[in-house]
Amino acid sequence: xxxxxxxxxxxxxxxxxxxxxxxxxxxxxxxxxxxxxxxxxxxxxxxxxxxxxxxxxxxxxxxxxxxxxxxxxxxxxxxxxxxxxxxxxxxxxxxxxxxxxxxxxxxxxxxxxxxxxxxxxxxxxxxxxxxxxxxxxxxxxxxxxxxxxxxxxxxxxxxxxxxxxxxxxxxxxxxxxxxxxxxxxxxxxxxxxxxxxxxxxxxxxxxxxxx
Amino acid sequence: xxxxxxxxxxxxxxxxxxxxxxxxxxxxxxxxxxxxxxxxxxxxxxxxxxxxxxxxxxxxxxxxxxxxxxxxxxxxxxxxxxxxxxxxxxxxxxxxxxxxxxxxxxxxxxxxxxxxxxxxxxxxxxxxxxxxxxxxxxxxxxxxxxxxxxxxxxxxxxxxxxxxxxxxxxxxxxxxxxxxxxxxxxxxxxxxxxxxxxxxxxxxxxxxxxxxxxxxxxxxxxxxxxxxxxxxxxxxxxxxxxxxxxxxxxxxxxxxxxxxxxxxxxxxxxxxxxxxxxxxxxxxxxxxxxxxxxxxxxxxxxxxxxxxxxxxxxxxxxxxxxxxxxxxxxxxxx
Numbered sequence: 001x002x003x004x005x006x007x008x009x010x011x012x013x014x015x016x017x018x019x020x021x022x023x024x025x026x027x028x029x030x031x032x033x034x035x036x037x038x039x040x041x042x043x044x045x046x047x048x049x050x051x052x053x054x055x056x057x058x059x060x061x062x063x064x065x066x067x068x069x070x071x072x073x074x075x076x077x078x079x080x081x082x083x084x085x086x087x088x089x090x091x092x093x094x095x096x097x098x099x100x101x102x103x104x105x106x107x108x109x110x111x112x113x114x115x116x117x118x119x120x121x122x123x124x125x126x127x128x129x130x131x132x133x134x135x136x137x138x139x140x141x142x143x144x145x146x147x148x149x150x151x152x153x154x155x156x157x158x159x160x161x162x163x164x165x166x167x168x169x170x171x172x173x174x175x176x177x178x179x180x181x182x183x184x185x186x187x188x189x190x191x192x193x194x195x196x197x198x199x200x201x202x203x204x205x206x207x208x209x210x211x
Numbered sequence: 212x213x214x215x216x217x218x219x220x221x222x223x224x225x226x227x228x229x230x231x232x233x234x235x236x237x238x239x240x241x242x243x244x245x246x247x248x249x250x251x252x253x254x255x256x257x258x259x260x261x262x263x264x265x266x267x268x269x270x271x272x273x274x275x276x277x278x279x280x281x282x283x284x285x286x287x288x289x290x291x292x293x294x295x296x297x298x299x300x301x302x303x304x305x306x307x308x309x310x311x312x313x314x315x316x317x318x319x320x321x322x323x324x325x326x327x328x329x330x331x332x333x334x335x336x337x338x339x340x341x342x343x344x345x346x347x348x349x350x351x352x353x354x355x356x357x358x359x360x361x362x363x364x365x366x367x368x369x370x371x372x373x374x375x376x377x378x379x380x381x382x383x384x385x386x387x388x389x390x391x392x393x394x395x396x397x398x399x400x401x402x403x404x405x406x407x408x409x410x411x412x413x414x415x416x417x418x419x420x421x422x423x424x425x426x427x428x429x430x431x432x433x434x435x436x437x438x439x440x441x442x443x444x445x446x447x448x449x450x451x452x453x454x455x456x457x458x459x460x461x462x463x464x465x466x467x468x469x470x471x472x473x474x475x476x477x478x479x480x481x482x483x484x485x486x487x488x489x490x491x492x493x494x495x496x497x498x499x500x501x502x503x504x505x506x507x508x509x510x511x512x513x514x515x516x517x518x519x520x521x522x523x524x525x526x527x528x529x530x531x532x533x534x535x536x537x538x539x540x541x542x543x544x545x
Contacts, residue, residue, distance in 0.1 A: 029413055037417040038415055042412045076296045076299075078293075078296070079290050079296045080289065082293075083296055083322075084325035084326050085325070123325065178430070180360070182435045
């Protein structure tokens with residue numbers, strides 16, 4: 001278990017994340033059918049298929065650009081609210097990695113924090129509205145707390161916090177997005193975007209634990 | 212319930228193949244951008260305020276069927292029921308821009324808002340003036356004091372018709388935006404769902420509704436409405452829809468309106484005409500004059516069954532733009 005990842009390993013991690021989300025398309029589809037229109041899974045699949053293509057076609061020359069390439073692919077291939085949100089997460093989140101040739105716990109926490117800040121601004125939502133924010137915000141806080149313990153521990157803490165966030169969305173009433181009009185009918189169901197966050201972080205956790 | 216039957220090739224390619232067919236059906240009036248899911252008019256005048264429309268696909272003929280003379284100048288097409296990505300919107304906007312700025316006109320959904328906003332920021336960086344007007348006609352989506360939370364549904368059709376006319380005649384983006392804001396302030400719609408539609412790529416229905424149930428106010432993607440009820444008569448449904456619609460603006464005796472009844476996909480013209488009969492009885496009783504009416508299929512949700520009713524209160528200016536001739540695959544008027 002390495003405490004940091006270099007450019008090649010960081011790029012491999014993003015490939016692994018992409019394949020993991022693509023493999024779990026049906027999980028996201030079913031979650032979205034419960035409180036949305038069921039297109040979240042295929043949207044995320046389009047985005048991460050685009051990310052894989054992009055990473056293979058133009059191998060990134062920096063960790064910042066690797067994250068940005070994933071964000072750009074999601075932004076242009078996923079479409080919908082998910083494309084704008086997850087694309088913004090990776091594109092904006094890449095910025096604090098500028099000039100760094102290794103991804104460490106501190107850099108990973110900064111990735112989540114900066115990405116979160118941009119997503120909050122773009123979406124005009126706050127925590128507690130039953131969105132992916134409810135997974136990414138606790139993940140960013142947990143990552144910051146653990147950021148001095150090496151990358152694997154930082155990512156593991158973020159992944160665990162995001163899962164708790166997914167659970168918490170079950171008890172929230174959607175007040176934004178297409179699920180908003182469901183009102184109390186959205187209770188009991190987790191938010192599909194929050195699940196996507198947890199899948200991404202889980203794949204990162206598994207990768208960094210073995211790297 | 213069995214999944215719907217659809218005659219398709221590769222479900223992942225529905226939007227690309229649909230656009231190819233759409234361009235051909237336009238007989239040369241529109242073209243597709245080479246690398247993006249966007250279409251633009253081929254006969255765009257050299258100097259005009261540009262009107263760019265767009266949204267998720269799967270609602271045909273909306274939006275991309277409304278590109279043509281005195282209608283949209285271009286349309287950005289998303290995947291089925293998903294907003295188009297910023298680069299599609301950006302490239303479509305660049306293709307329709309004729310030096311006088313661009314009005315973005317689309318339905319008010321979180322995904323559309325974010326993606327169009329990102330594209331608008333990219334265009335502003337290029338020095339292009341962009342204004343945005345979001346259609347917020349669905350009265351079932353939020354109370355009157357929160358119109359910014361209301362979805363855009365079949366009000367889109369009259370909005371595109373009016374703003375398309377205004378963008379052809381008026382010389383400045385300011386003026387076109389003014390007309391668009393006046394129109395959106397005066398349009399209201401409400402729908403009723405009878406059965407769900409499906410997304411081609413998942414093959415699954417987007418919501419569940421029992422065989423003997425309808426839902427008043429359900430959104431175009433199955434978003435929950437205001438009341439789930441047992442089936443009832445056409446007159447009773449029309450009465451309930453009109454009661455909610457008329458009290459919202461409110462529409463009053465002496466108003467002149469345009470009336471549009473839109474098929475969500477699988478409802479028969481016969482049912483809609485029976486509903487139209489009742490709606491006209493109600494409007495006559497209330498002293499509301501119908502300047503023009505449209506009954507047809509413009510904003511669909513695949514094989515969803517149901518319809519929506521749209522009323523727009525008109526003044527002389529809105530009447531003028533609504534009555535202009537228009538030419539597009541989805542809506543033409545001589």
